[in-house]
Amino acid sequence: MSPPPRDALHFPQSSRPFLEPYLPLHRSWHNPYLPDDSTPFPFTTLTFAQSLDSSISLAPGTQTALSGPETKAMTHYLRARHDGILVGIGTALADDPSLNCRLEGVGGYGGRGLNMQPRPVIVDPKGRWLDVAEGSKVMKLARERRGRGPWVVMAWTDDSEVLGRVNAIDRLLEGVGGKVLMVEPRTNKETEEKRLDWGDVLAMLKREGLDSLMVEGGQRVINELLREEYQELVNLVIITIAPTWLGQGGVVVSPERKSAEQGNASAVGRLTNTRWQQMGDDVVLCGQLPHKK
Numbered sequence: 001m002s003p004p005p006r007d008a009l010h011f012p013q014s015s016r017p018f019l020e021p022y023l024p025l026h027r028s029w030h031n032p033y034l035p036d037d038s039t040p041f042p043f044t045t046l047t048f049a050q051s052l053d054s055s056i057s058l059a060p061g062t063q064t065a066l067s068g069p070e071t072k073a074m075t076h077y078l079r080a081r082h083d084g085i086l087v088g089i090g091t092a093l094a095d096d097p098s099l100n101c102r103l104e105g106v107g108g109y110g111g112r113g114l115n116m117q118p119r120p121v122i123v124d125p126k127g128r129w130l131d132v133a134e135g136s137k138v139m140k141l142a143r144e145r146r147g148r149g150p151w152v153v154m155a156w157t158d159d160s161e162v163l164g165r166v167n168a169i170d171r172l173l174e175g176v177g178g179k180v181l182m183v184e185p186r187t188n189k190e191t192e193e194k195r196l197d198w199g200d201v202l203a204m205l206k207r208e209g210l211d212s213l214m215v216e217g218g219q220r221v222i223n224e225l226l227r228e229e230y231q232e233l234v235n236l237v238i239i240t241i242a243p244t245w246l247g248q249g250g251v252v253v254s255p256e257r258k259s260a261e262q263g264n265a266s267a268v269g270r271l272t273n274t275r276w277q278q279m280g281d282d283v284v285l286c287g288q289l290p291h292k293k
């Protein structure tokens, strides 16, 4: 073990009890060798930072720092408390995220090996990440053993160009303990559009050994998971709200409305068991989406 590097983050013990009742048990706190077989899906936390006008960044394809130092440290504490962190390829390309946990005491930041480091997961059906993978932060950190090698979720295809990308990404990831995971896409009968179903993606991640997953974004991923059909898959929502308006043209969290019954629109969803906590200048909202089962 080495002392934590100077950039390691500290999340005070006093801020933790607020989150505790909502969080999954960490794998290493029950039996690290036995998967939790009670459900086919990981415990899934949806978490992101937004402005007062519901934007998660100023413009598509750009990164905007919204969290203050206290809520940034909280996000890293949450990363330590989940087996995996998932983002879509839009976020991987826009932000070049590190997708590791930089909390003091975690592996690579004063802790042993990769202890408490979550697995980065990038949903990238067509393999667009290949163009930036080599020089990405997530690969650099995995090579330095300060983060795990990423898993890249791609869509099964017979397109030879995409298959070439699958193989090339797989070769890159081999060296850092990452891998490509393939999921059969589903076709929308009306639009013919092919997309990955979140039930398929999450069930596959669970089979691969992730009992808990933190979904960080971006816009499309969040808005899809908040749609009525996927809310059952989301166990916990944690939103950092920064006291700022980003203004019109921002990248907004606003899920598709439920189909209107007799022309009357209704809310997409509402959190229950909510708690609000100020952290620095920001406020953190925790809540759960009602589940039928």
Ligand SMILES: NC(=O)C1=CN([C@@H]2O[C@H](COP(=O)(O)OP(=O)(O)OC[C@H]3O[C@@H](n4cnc5c(N)ncnc54)[C@H](OP(=O)(O)O)[C@@H]3O)[C@@H](O)[C@H]2O)C=CC1
Pocket: 047, 048, 049, 050, 055, 056, 057, 059, 060, 061, 062, 063, 064, 066, 087, 088, 089, 090, 091, 092, 094, 095, 123, 124, 125, 126, 128, 194, 195, 196, 197, 198, 216, 217, 218, 219, 220, 221, 222, 224, 251
């Ligand atoms: N403030 C915050 O907390 C956060 C902010 N962000 C911001 O969000 C923005 C990125 O959002 P966005 O561009 O929507 O990117 P996303 O990260 O949501 O990725 C979207 C892409 O992922 C793939 N994808 C996602 N869901 C599916 C699915 N069900 N089936 C198939 N493919 C899927 C598609 O790739 P393809 O097009 O190749 O098919 C899609 O274009 C950035 O500005 C970033 O900074 C991101 C995370 C957190």
Ligand SMILES: Nc1nc(O)c(N)c(N[C@@H]2O[C@H](COP(=O)(O)O)[C@@H](O)[C@H]2O)n1
Pocket: 048, 049, 063, 064, 065, 066, 067, 071, 072, 075, 087, 091, 092, 095, 096, 097, 098, 099, 100, 216, 217, 240
């Ligand atoms: N919690 C939070 N606050 C913000 O202000 C943000 N912009 C984000 N973005 C998410 O964090 C990822 C970057 O994380 P790294 O520190 O580089 O690992 C980014 O990709 C978004 O998912 N989150």
